[in-house]
Amino acid sequence: MDIRTLDYLIIFGFFSLVLFIGIYVSKKSGKNTSEYFLSGRRMPWWLLGFSMVATTFSTDTPNLVTDFVRTDGVSGNWGWWAFLLTGLLTVFVYAKLWRRSNVATDMEFYDLRYGGKPAHFLRGFRSLYLGVVFNVMAMSAVTLAAIKIGQIMLGLAPIETVLIGGTVTVIFSAIGGFRGVVYTDFILFFVAMAGAIGASVYLVNIPEVGGLSKVLENELVQQKMSILPDFSNKDALITLLIVPLAVQWWSAWYPGGEPGGGGYIAQRMLAAKNENHAIGATFFFNILHYALRPWPWILVALASLVVFPDLESIQTAFPDVEEGILRNDLAYSAMLTKLPSGLLGVVLASLGAAYMSTISTHLNWGSSYVVNDFYKQQINKNASERELVNVGRLSTVLLMVLSGFFALNLNNATQLFDIIIMFGAGTGLIFILRWFWWRINAWSEIVAMFASGIISIFFWQFEETLFLNEGAPFPSWSKFLLVVLLTTIIWIVVTYITKPEDNQTLYRFYETTKPGGPGWRKIRDDAVKEGVSLExxxxxxxxxxxxxxxxxxxxxxxxxxxxxxxxxxxxxxxxxxxxxxxxxxxxxxxxxxxxxxxxx
Structure with a gap:
């Protein structure tokens, strides 16, 4: 790599700007937990929308898209394109409900919607399950991508990348809080998009590729460029299109694409000025996320097939790359090594921007769970605001350390994408229906969460016997569907054999969020009989x-x-x-x- 002084100036100048913003807003962010995690609920829609987009543009995203394109073609992206359906359902149905709830985190929702010890347990356990375990897994995938970029483009050892990127990010995340994250996200978005678009335009036109027309004429590219899968290939059609569009979008939990809203998307809706700003932010995010961003990455992935048609060609070009991380997703970083000075600095800064925007959001979001839904509820209910902010800063550092350690033991981003999708399979329907069906209770969610995990582990343990070997009883594409089916049956049965939430809890939830609909008719009728006004x-x-x-x-x-x-x-x-x-x-x-x- 020919990295020159100009490139280093761009990179270090960008990092310095991010740190300055974090330090500048630290005093105001440290006033209390509302400021530290939600910026006092005064954020405008456009700033929150840019923040959502910047967060979902992480260093592993172009790598993941490249892996999809090189493995299954452009149509392989339906695995995440399908989440547009749940994203827009959040926009037009759930955004206003989340903002009305006025909770500090989506985990606090459990104490609003449910009651008693089951709700208390669900809030505490799920705050660690999602805020720590799943959150660390998601951050590890992002850090793994940074490791690959660092090794290919800068010659850094994995531990060096983790230490450099993690240290800068954790400093401004810990001191700047949510306000620092959102403000820097606004800058990070434009830097990241400039790098992605600039890289795609330049790389498609390098001599080895020969321009867009040469890319599209390449035989290998023509096999991969279709937006829809081959309808004559039943397995590919079911796996790449039918399952994501028919089942996956509403049944699986995934960060940024949670059915019914949740996670850091919910955090931003809760930080909005009002309901309309929450709706505007999520709609703006979905347009930019799905309609604007994918094609620069897809073009680089297609061009990479011309330069690096297989893994052996990547290995030949980069013999020092560790064999354990040699996968198709490495092709994106390999292509970036061909950028000229100046543009290379911008692209490296953009990848740093993508890394920091995603990691900082996950750190602040995960820390909000640890503070509001675990420490304050389970450890010290009388903790002062100053103590809670300090716990938030400490947990931010610990989450970064855990994710860095985990990332050093991974091979490719698709591994974690599949794991997270499978472990959340079957739970999504609850997150959609709990707003509109009074009968769902805390036990419904507790059992669904454990059932999905246990069934997924069982299927992984016996994957070859059940799905992959010749003569296996189930086709390979049915694994996800079976997890969804079994988990759904289990939680519905448990819902009916356990007691519903008491009317007072349900009245309080209905009065706060005003969900409406036939699923609450019984509760409205009961309220009328008891002289309680809900409508x-x-x-x-x-x-x-x-x-x-x-x-x-x-x-x-x-x-x-x-x-x-x-x-x-x-x-x-x-x-x-x-x-x-x-x-x-x-x-x-x-x-x-x-x-x-x-x-x-």
Whole structure:
């Protein structure tokens, strides 16, 4: 790598700016936990939207997309594109409910929705389960990508990358709190996008590639460039398209794509000025996340097939790379080594931006669980605000240390993507229905959480016997569906054999969030009998309109995604038709949203 003084100046200048912002806002962020974790709930929609997008653009994202493209083709991205459905459902149905709840974290939701010891246990256990275990896994995937970039592009040993990147990120995250994270995310987004777009334009046109037309004419690329899987290949069609669109989006929990909203997306909705700002932030995020960002990464992945058609060619070009991390996702970093000075500095800074924006969010989000939902509830209920902020800063450091240690023992990002999807399989339906069906209780969630994990572990232990060997009783694509089916059956049975939440708890939840709908009819009727007022006169239930808006929104965003792809591929007739469809969908969505807004 020919990294020159200009590149180093760009990189260090960027890191210095990020640290300055963290230090600048540290005094205000350290006032209390509301400021440290939610910025006093005064954030505007556009700033929160940029923060969401910057967070989901991590160092492992282009690596993961590259892995999908090189392994299964562009259509392999449906594994995460399908989460647009749950993202838009959050926009038009759940965002306003989360903001009305006025909780500090989505874990605090459990003490609002449920009651008694089961709710208390669920809040405490899940705060560690998600805030520490799953959070560390997600951060480890991001750190693993940083390790690969550091080794390929800078010649750094894995431990050196972990120490350098982790130290800078943990300093500004710990002292700046949520405000520091959001402010830096705004800058990080533009730096990251500039690097991604600049890299894709340059790399497609290097002599080894020969320009976009040469890429699209390449035989290997033509096998991978279809946006939809081969319909004649049943296994690929089911695995890459049908399962994600029919089941995965509503049944699986995944950071940033939680059914019903949750995690750091919920944290940003809770930090919004009001309901409309929460809705605006999540819609803005989904448009940018799915419609704007994928194609620069996809183009580099396709170009990498021309330069590095297989793993052996990557190994030949980079003989010093450890064999344990030699996977298809390494091709993205390999392509970046061909950038010129100046642009290389911008791209390296953009990758640093992607790393820090994601890790800082996960650190602050995970720390909020540890402080608000574990330490304050289970350890010291009388802790002062100063003590809680200090615990938040300490837990931020510990989460970074754990994720760095775990990352040093991983091979590729797809491993953790699959693990997280499987361990959350079957729980998503609860997160969707608990707002609109009074009968779901704390035991429903507790049992679903454990059942999903135990069944996933069992299937992994006997994967070859059950799914992979010749003569196995189940096809390989059915593993996820079986986890969802069995987990769902178990939690529904448990829901009916355990006692429902008491009416006072359900009245309090309904009065706070106003979910409405037929699933709460019994509770509303009980309230009338007891002389309790729950309904707001003249308010219409907006969920049917919200679902319609979600569907139209999906046409709009997927239309943008496909239109962009076809413009790039040179399929101009189809691109024009899709662009017209996008404009029609935007017009319809404006009408639907106007009607919804009038009754919010």
């Amino acid at each position: 707001e006169e003249g308010k219409r239930w907006t969920v049917p309109s919200g679902i319609l808006a979600m569907l139209v929104g999906c046409v709009l965003v997927y239309g943008c995604l496909f239109a962009t792809g076809n413009w790039i591929y040179g399929n101009y007739s189809l691109a024009i038709g899709l662009t017209a469809l996008v404009l029609l969908a935007a017009w319809l969505l404006k009408i639907i949203w106007g009607r919804m807004k009038s009754v919010l």
